[in-house]
Amino acid sequence: MQVIGLMSGTSIDGIDAALVTIQGKNLDLNVHLHGFSTYSYPRQLRQQLLDVCAGSPLSMAAFAQLDDAIAHAFADAAQQLQAEYGGSADLIGSHGQTVFHRPPSGSHLGYSLQLGRGDLIAHLTHLPTVSNFRVHDIAYGGQGAPLVSRVDLSLLGHPEKSRCIQNIGGISNVTFLPPLGQIDDHGSGVIGWDTGPGNVLIDLAVNHFSQGEKTYDRDGEWAATGEICQPLVEKWLNHPFFQEPPPKSTGRELFSPDFLRACLGDAQAYDLSAADCLATLTDFTARAIARNYQQFLDVPPDQVLLCGGGAHNTYLRQRLIHHLAPIPVLTTTEMGVPVDAKEAIAFAVLAYWHHHHCPGNLPSVTGAKAAIPLGQAWG
Known part of the structure; x- marks a missing residue:
């Protein structure tokens, strides 16, 4: 068909x-x-x-x-x-x-x-x-x-390796797939949830700092020129959403223009440049994903496979590799399912x-x- x-x-x-x-x-x-x-x-x-x-x-x-x-x-x-x-x-x-x-x-x-x-x-x-x-x-x-977790299981499950299928769209979500031999016909053992922001805050910030001329940070090039403000990342990770156990979901209702305005207000105390703000928001997105794995997975996955538009953000991917090390961070394209x-x-x-x-x-x-x-x- x-x-x-x-x-x-x-x-x-x-x-x-x-x-x-x-x-x-x-x-x-x-x-x-x-x-x-x-x-x-x-x-x-x-x-x-x-x-x-x-x-x-x-x-x-x-x-x-x-x-x-x-x-x-x-x-x-x-x-x-x-x-x-x-x-x-x-x-x-x-x-x-x-x-x-x-x-x-x-x-x-x-x-x-x-x-x-x-x-x-x-x-x-x-x-x-x-x-x-x-x-x-x-x-x-x-x-x-x-x-899409059941689809992830069908198309990307592995006989021997556990995998996190990490989608980074506007909002990020993950599916954790144990090795196929550990999963029954009902999908027992597979878990998934929304991990928090994906591209949404970065895109909103790019639009803000470029005065509407840009809608996203291509390859993370702008953020890569900035410095990460770790105290801000830690503060934002204290949001109650990140403490909630799965199952959980979210959207632009939470990670909204108002959320970004609060983040930019926090940044004023540190005298951050636009590039610094973008670097910090990008690291926040990566840290949120990594923090979810640490909090809610009993064991780390053997592999992480990225998909969605955020998989093209080179700087975001670098921050994920840093925070998830030594877990290999790959893409679904490499496993036969194109990222986009x-x-x-x-x-x-x-x-x-x-x-x-x-x-x-x-x-x-x-x-x-x-x-x-x-x-x-x-x-």
Whole structure:
């Protein structure tokens, strides 16, 4: 079956689209990537999304218009991808664009909202579309995140080595995979959670210091010219989120423009330059990941495999290597799953599993009461 996976993460930097052929059942899958592209949001639409994620109010009419606009952008990406790579898909799996995420608390279910209507994507592309992947996990008491851990197990599990699959998007999340021989059919032993900020604070700071001329720190070049302020890193790591045990999830609601403003306010006492602030925020991101491993893993992994946009940030990767030493830090590309395409591939797989009535979540990761198929089908 040929499936298109569509994904836009918390960095809101565009729509990742992957065209794959998937064969097999349950965890025993063969996935072949035919083509991958990232399609930028129109500038005005991206800014509107950033504003909404930062708390800007919308009327219901404007909300509906935004939902439709994102669906059109996702449908266009699916059609362009097929035209570019000559494919003819049977199914679309669309994550949509997260604009709000609230983890569960006590007896209260969580809430997660992804815009980009699956019914409209199905209507525009004339292809069956699976969307709204998070809601069923949340309905079963789960976090609704991270959702790709079962895909990580299927595609990146190793017979003998334990691995941390570390995604660094706007928000960072990890899946810990024991050796395959130690994992049963229900994924027992696999754990995962959101580790905290990925690129989000760095990107916001770059935009701030460049007065809107830049949206990210390419290869970490700007941060690499600065000096890290370790007292600030230690202070920021005292935030309660980092002390919470898994399962846990977060988003731009916490690691927000307000969070960055507080960080920059803290930095004033140390007379830091823009480069110093970026170096400190980058090290904070790396330290947060390493601290999560130290606090919540019984044993360190044999390997760490990076994916997501942050895997391209050379300085961030250097800081991770430093803080995780002597654990080897590699990329999923080196294991056959391209760094940039991995999340889009994952939602193609989740749609495939939904089509075959196969569970998509791992309760040991999300905290849900059961393993269930994820998503709603349209068309």
